[in-house]
Amino acid sequence: MGRVLAVCVSPQKGTQKQNVGSARFLPNWGIEGDAHAGTWHRQVSLLSHEQVEAFRARGAVVDHGAFGENLVVEGFDCKALPVGTRLRCGSVVLELTQIGKECHAHCAIYQAMGECIMPREGVFARVLRGGTISVGDELTILEGGIPMRAAILTLSDSGAAGRREDQSGPVIRELLEAAGYEVVHTALLPDGREPLASELRRLCDGDLADLVLTTGGTGFSPRDLTPEATLEVVERPAPGIAEAMRWHSLQITPRAMLSRAAAGIRKGALIVNLPGSPKAVRECLEFLLPTLAHGLEVLKGTGGECAR
CATH class of the missing domain: 2.40.33.20 (PK beta-barrel domain-like)
Incomplete structure (x- = not known):
């Protein structure tokens, strides 16, 4: 040292x-x-x-x-x-x-x-x-490769107001760290479009994270605007990620069809919307992480294309 x-x-x-x-x-x-x-x-x-x-x-x-x-x-x-x-x-x-x-x-x-x-x-x-x-x-x-940096954003009006404990964010952190990611930022934001869009721009444009995971705000409530904020800021949508997550969740519950989650790329970062419940977060992220790792390697220029 x-x-x-x-x-x-x-x-x-x-x-x-x-x-x-x-x-x-x-x-x-x-x-x-x-x-x-x-x-x-x-x-x-x-x-x-x-x-x-x-x-x-x-x-x-x-x-x-x-x-x-x-x-x-x-x-x-x-x-x-x-x-x-x-x-x-x-x-x-x-x-x-x-x-x-x-x-x-x-x-x-x-x-x-x-x-x-x-x-x-x-x-x-x-x-x-x-x-x-x-x-x-x-x-x-630095021994070995450079760990991917991850940010976790929890969307909840009651959580941001201090009336409810964030239970999904810690689950995401646990799974990310077990997979070798470095969690560099966490935040608890109110539901809605502009606070999230602003934070996503800051993280991506400042090269502060390689993977940004959101939790909450993907349902039908009038305040559930996480997908809208995400699609507002992404430069290249990645619809297959959200589609695969819904397909996987449908094997568990038919209510998965009500998820409006989105995903996409801004600058050198991948943004993925996860569900709001700790159980659904764990199920979806355990399913996604192995493939997300390859996608991030390609995005960051450290991995080969799928056909190679």
Whole structure:
């Protein structure tokens, strides 16, 4: 486990980076506002604090960012990590793409010291998953694949008013975590269209979740507007998911035909409406999860097409 000691950016290439304390990392781009961000493989540079300190012990007077590094990390020998290593810091996931670099134009540090540690000690990465990194945040090596992020939204007027306990949300969380998902957000919203539509836009457009599951609001009551809110925001409907869920539920109860649940894709996230009762939630989600996993892999570009 490592710790971030500096987050450095520079608005222009060729200028020394400054420690700004906190910055936003954008997927497949780099650090917002940093001159070296872009759609290439060296979006973020990292340097070990221990190597900086060893260089200072040889007489160098350098501040964080002087070598052009974006992140100064304590606890990792960055250059010892193989290319392809994935590092996680909060919601941010970085993938190492290059170790060291060729130095074509010797910097002021080289002129003063006769050497510079960045070409041999620095490493470079691309941003797989975005978010914010701040000084003091923990950095860990991510073993295995990146877990899919899930958000759970419970729709209930009485629940949002504190008059009723949410029983379906915890069931969804239990099943998701058992299947290896990371539940990153839960919310209890009143029934209706606009609160849900607004929250769905926020989660999908901000790349905050890969799978968004709603529970409640799919029936015939005048306030049951979850499908309308979902279809308002999705860019590509996925009707087969809701159809399969209704078919499965019809094997259990004929009342399943009254479900108006919908599903669809917005940006890089899949939205699925689940029933409101804990029992129906469990039955439907246990049926859906194995196939949803494949669909999400295809959506996120980590899985093959069905015909392959």
